[in-house]
Amino acid sequence: xxxxxxxxxxxxxxxxxxxxxxxxxxxxxxxxxxxxxxxxxxxxxxxxxxxxxxxxxxxxxxxxxxxxxxxxxxxxxxxxxxxxxxxxxxxxxxxxxxxxxxxxxxxxxxxxxxxxxxxxxxxxxxxxxxxxxxxxxxxxxxxxxxxxxxxxxxxxxxxxxxxxxxxxxxxxxxxxxxxxxxxxxxxxxxxxxxxxxxxxxxxxxxxxxxxxxxxxxxxxxxxxxxxxxxxxxxxxxxxxxxxxxxxxxxxxxxxxxxxxxxxxxxxxxxxxxxxxxxxxxxxxxxxxxxxxxxxxxxxxxxxxxxxxxxxxxxxxxxxxxxxxxxxxxxxxxx
Numbered sequence: 001x002x003x004x005x006x007x008x009x010x011x012x013x014x015x016x017x018x019x020x021x022x023x024x025x026x027x028x029x030x031x032x033x034x035x036x037x038x039x040x041x042x043x044x045x046x047x048x049x050x051x052x053x054x055x056x057x058x059x060x061x062x063x064x065x066x067x068x069x070x071x072x073x074x075x076x077x078x079x080x081x082x083x084x085x086x087x088x089x090x091x092x093x094x095x096x097x098x099x100x101x102x103x104x105x106x107x108x109x110x111x112x113x114x115x116x117x118x119x120x121x122x123x124x125x126x127x128x129x130x131x132x133x134x135x136x137x138x139x140x141x142x143x144x145x146x147x148x149x150x151x152x153x154x155x156x157x158x159x160x161x162x163x164x165x166x167x168x169x170x171x172x173x174x175x176x177x178x179x180x181x182x183x184x185x186x187x188x189x190x191x192x193x194x195x196x197x198x199x200x201x202x203x204x205x206x207x208x209x210x211x212x213x214x215x216x217x218x219x220x221x222x223x224x225x226x227x228x229x230x231x232x233x234x235x236x237x238x239x240x241x242x243x244x245x246x247x248x249x250x251x252x253x254x255x256x257x258x259x260x261x262x263x264x265x266x267x268x269x270x271x272x273x274x275x276x277x278x279x280x281x282x283x284x285x286x287x288x289x290x291x292x293x294x295x296x297x298x299x300x301x302x303x304x305x306x307x308x309x310x311x312x313x314x315x316x317x318x319x320x321x322x323x324x325x326x327x328x329x330x331x332x333x334x
Contacts, residue, residue: 082120082125083117094136095126095128096136096139097121097125097136097139098139100139100170101117101170102170103209103210106210107167122177126184126190134191135193138181138192139197140177140195141171142197146159146160146295147161147295147296148160148299151299151301152302154261155196159175165294167294167295193251193256194257195248197263198237198239200244201240202326214330215227217277217326219285223284225286225288226278226285227290228288229290229293233298234269234270234292234296234299235269236270237264237265237300237302238264239262239263239322240321243262243316247260251311263301265302265304267299267300271287274287275287276320281327
C-alpha cells in the first residue's frame with residue numbers, strides 16, 4: 001500500500017492505471033491510496049475517510065452503509081436504488097436515467113428488478129426532474145423494436161415485441177419507461193429526451209458481461225471456442241462508445257423531445273462478426289454453434305436519418321478501429 005503519488009503503483013495492469021489517471025483528472029484527489037481491496041482495508045479506509053470528513057455517512061435508517069463524497073465540491077456520489085423514492089438537495093439542471101440491467105444474462109437473472117427499475121425507477125426519476133424543473137433524459141434501447149418486421153428501424157416503428165417471453169422484462173420495461181416519460185411530458189410539461197441506444201461496445205465493459213462483443217473478444221484472446229447461436233445469420237450493428245456519448249450530449253443540448261436512434265448503421269451477421277474478431281485478435285479459436293435463444297431478434301440496424309437531420313450526428317469511429325481499441329484493453333487484463 002502507498003499514499004505517495006510519486007511511488008510506483010503496485011500493479012502493471014495498464015487498464016487499471018489508465019482508469020486511475022482518468023478518475024484522478026476528473027476528481028482531483030489530494031492523494032491516491034493503493035490497497036489490496038480486502039474487506040478489512042475497505043472498512044479501515046472508510047472509517048479514516050469519515051474521520052477526516054471526506055465521506056459523510058448518510059441516514060443509516062434509509063441508506064445503510066452509504067456515504068456522500070466530499071473531497072471535491074463539484075462531485076457528490078450517493079449509492080441508491082432508484083426503484084425507491086429519490087431525494088437530492090439543491091438545484092439540478094439535468095436528470096439522466098441510465099439505470100437498468102442491459103445484458104441478457106443480467107435481466108434474465110433479475111427480471112422483476114429489471115421491470116421495477118424501468119417502471120418505478122423511471123417514475124421516481126421523472127418525479128425528481130419535475131420537482132427540480134430539470135431536463136430529463138431516458139436511455140431507451142433498440143430492444144423496444146423487438147424482433148422487427150421493418151428494416152432498418154425508424155423511430156416511428158412501433159415494434160414487434162413478445163410481451164410475456166423471457167426477454168419481455170427488459171423490452172417492456174423500456175417501452176413502459178418511454179410511455180411514462182411522454183406522459184410526464186404531456187401532463188406536467190417536463191422537458192424530456194429519449195435516446196434509443198443500439199448495440200454499443202468499448203473498453204471497460206465487463207469481461208463476463210455476456211453480450212456478444214466482450215464474449216467473442218475474451219474467448220478469442222484465450223483461444224477458446226466462440227459460441228454462435230443458430231446459424232449466425234442474425235444481424236447486429238455495433239457502435240463505439242465514444243460515438244454514443246457524443247450523440248447523447250448533442251441530444252441533451254438540443255430542444256428535440258421525440259425519440260432518437262443512436263447507433264451505427266453498419267450491419268453484419270453474427271457469423272461475420274465472429275470471423276472479424278478472430279482476424280483482429282489473431283486467435284486460433286474455433287466457432288461452435290448453439291441453439292438460438294427464444295425471441296432473439298433476427299435483424300438490428302438503426303435508421304439514423306433523424307439523428308443526422310436534428311443533431312448533425314453520425315458515428316465517426318469505424319467498427320474495426322473501435323474493435324482494435326477494445327481488444328487492446330481486454331488484452332491488457334490478461
